[in-house]
Amino acid sequence: MSKIGVVTFPGSLDDGDAARAARISGAEVVRLWHADPDLHGVDAVVLPGGFSYGDYLRCGAIARFAPVMETIADAARGGMPVLGICNGFQILCEAHLLPGALTRNQHLHFRNRDQWLRVENSSTAWTNHFTEGQEILIPVKNGEGCYVADRRTLDELEAGGQIVARYIRGNPNGSSRDIAAIRNEAGNVLGIMPHPEHAVEALTGPSLDGLGFFSSVLKHLADAKAAA
Template structure:
């Protein structure tokens, strides 16, 4: 399987995401923001960082990158896409996910190991989790507070589109403790914490993050099997 990781000017965690992809057993493919060619990847990760310096607002310029035009089209066709932290912000700006990520309610940057509860396993990126499973994943953000109007929040809740919630404290004031959401089809997921930083016992607080990558490989493998 070939999983592409996009590098924007200002990306910080693209190398970590590519390493996580390799550790999962997939081929990591570098995708460049200014190149619309997705190089025949099977899935895409938008990594954390400060794309284009977070000018205007986080993710606002990245949504217009040539590579994003291709990703939006591919996501519409069912390709799995995972946006991590800044990548989540880009997905919202590109209207692949509803709502927005804004400045943390307490106006401080937060960097800590964070417990999450997996709410939805009906996504390409979480199918190997158990619903209700609690996992430990690092979080680091200054504009990580997920917000949406009440109608959107109610729709996310009723349609099983809240993928994960913060437990043991909300680090940024996100509405309804939301840490991750998905699109209606379940192939696009945005998550504020960093699963790519929790894939090795040596360097992470856990290896819980690896299940995100294992899930998408299982999803892609299942698609190939179905097509065969």
């Protein structure tokens, strides 16, 4: 059974939800602590949503210096799948594992609603369960979810297929080019602003679409082990 590590920072809000989603998908969950650099043999890592270190300075700006992040950054550069959700996306950008930045929503209001996305790239470790062009319904809840980058970076993301999902039927935060999720060049690191971990059960989610992210990484890991 593949092991997915879920990091808890001071101020993490959705680490329990991310752990539950990974468990429902069939993974063995390992809880990781921000001050412990040991990844305890996990095969993939989730950086959850919330308000790490109270969002002081900038969202994710302090979390990127947590001892666990140095190990995660090295592992990500070595090919380990890493998913950053909401605040986790912000941390990945602050750690320079993904380009660009997440800034205050253009309308200056917190947004909490069910949001439609279109999957633009299904070749990543976290999206191979989907098909390109598939529309999925995932909750969004953020105050600093506006993805920004300079035009050259945005053009490079477009050309390289690194835009993984876009907002459709309305952009909740003003993100450039309706970007909801991006990946690194290798495709193992994914940052997404909406919350797939809140769409994994019929009782509480608007859909079961979020499970696809977690089942995708399990398939990716299984295929990698089979090929080894």
